[in-house]
Amino acid sequence: MPPRHVALALLVVLLWGSNFVVIDIGLEELPPFLLLALRFTVVLVPAIFLVPKPDLPWSTILAVGATMSLGQFALLYLGLSLGMPPGLASLVLQVQVIVTIAASALVLGERPGRVQLLGIGIAVVGVAIVALGRSGDVPLIALALVIVSAATWAVGNVITRKAGAASGLGLTVWSAIVVPVPMAALSFAVDGPERIVDALANVSPLGIGSIVYTAVVASLVGYGIWNSLLARHPASSVVPFAMLVPVIGIATSVLVRGERPAPAELVGGAVLLVGIAIANGVAARIADVARGRRRAPDPVTAPITIASVVEDPPAERDVDPAARPGTA
Template identity: 55%
Template sequence: MNLRHSFLAVLVAFLWGINFVAIDLGLHPAGHDVPPLLFVAFRFLLVVFPWIFFIRKPDVGWKAIIGVGLFMSAGQFGLLYLGMALGMPAGLASLVLQAQVLFTILLASRLLGEKPTRKQLLGVVLGVAGLGVVALGRSVVAPVLPLMIVLAAALSWAVGNVVARHSRAKSGLGLVVWSGAVVPLPLAALSLLVDGPDAVFSTVVDLQPATVLSAVYTAVFASLVGYGIWNRLLTLYPSSEVVPFTLLVPVVGMTAAWLVLNEVPTPAEVLGGLILLLGVATAVLGVPRKPPIVGPALRVKSPL
């Protein structure tokens, strides 16, 4: 990856690290709790409108657009916001979500023919062990369900990564905006079913400034800027060259959560987190670039 693209990848990691604190502040403004699925729907309204009227549809099929929207946007953020609303700390969420790197490697191997090396498989094993330590430590001090939900969000993100990579869209920003259109109506409807009309109506009519500012940050900086760059990089480089930069996300996220939210992880969470990051680093750092092998289910004219 050239220097300019490396700088952009670092910028994305910074924006995404701050994003977790912004989400937490938006979900829990003073004296209020915002329904998480409604919050995600609101975020993606800002991602889509008015930009969809000015940004051309990406040069990919509707299956790719819907797939990215369902997995990288609706699935990832619906589950992430739900996990954080149920008590998952922002800093820890930024760490656990990096399991997406390990999931991406495994899914890219199966679906894109990017066969993992022994080193990558060792990294996956270390990462799983780290997650086990985090889960064990978390279960001692708090319910483990929010952790499992955020882990499911990581899996959804990984599926979205593979779909985005296979799509080879030339416009990363276009893919973000057009795929984002998949999110608002289904998640708003789901929020009505889960939270009830009264909770949704009271949130809308009494929208707090912290929630609005959070939604603006997550929509503009995390989604439009961050995912616009991310999706473009995934179309230019193998997944193994792009995903290592997400190692910086929990560093930024946990530091920001400590400074802003006064979150201090337990020793077990720190130990498990270090093992997880070691696994991710083992899996993705220093991996030689090889021409990918096209899987039997996929037929492409050039390397993905």
């Protein structure tokens, strides 16, 4: 990729990695389900009037929204609100790559090879190390919710893959319609109207900034740039950058929130990332580069413009189910 596109990929990684801390800040002022409802309301309006509806059946759009948006983020936000550190959450959410590979084998018949199975096994060991070695201030229920969040996201990946559609900005926007009303209703039932009114009346600029950042910067801008890069370069050139998301997530959590991961969490996280890298073919690509093997030239190196970020990427780009990285 040209240097400018590499810089854009690194920018997206920075935006997504920092997103976990931003969510955690918002949860200090707003209940998780209310915060999620507000986030996806901002994702929808006014984007739904500007971004064309994907050429997919409504059943597929709603199913993707129910898994990737509603299920994934409801569980993630709840896990964070119950004490899951944001840096550790950014790491554990990468389990979605492993679950996607396994679910694709069961549903789509895409059998993983021996190397992928090895990577899955290593990643599972990494998760076990994190779970058993977590610090005492990380509740098991919070960790479990984030793992289930990753699994729910993986189901959405498989639905998207089965539909034969790319995970473009249009699908991100239009699938969000399933989130605001159910989350607002659930917040009303769980938190009560008094807490909702009090939270909204006393929300600070930081709380408002959390909503705007997660909706506009992380969801719309982040996915817009990412999918534009995937439209212009092979997924093998773009997707490995996503491995840096938990690195940024942990670093920002340490700097901003004072998070101090336990040694076992760091070791388990490293093992998890190694397993994901192997399962996702990153290790093989690095080995090819080290051996000096020539790769095919990137098919398109056109500059990325504002118009290309707003529009859905071309349909011919790679739709690898693991090509959508761990974000929040």
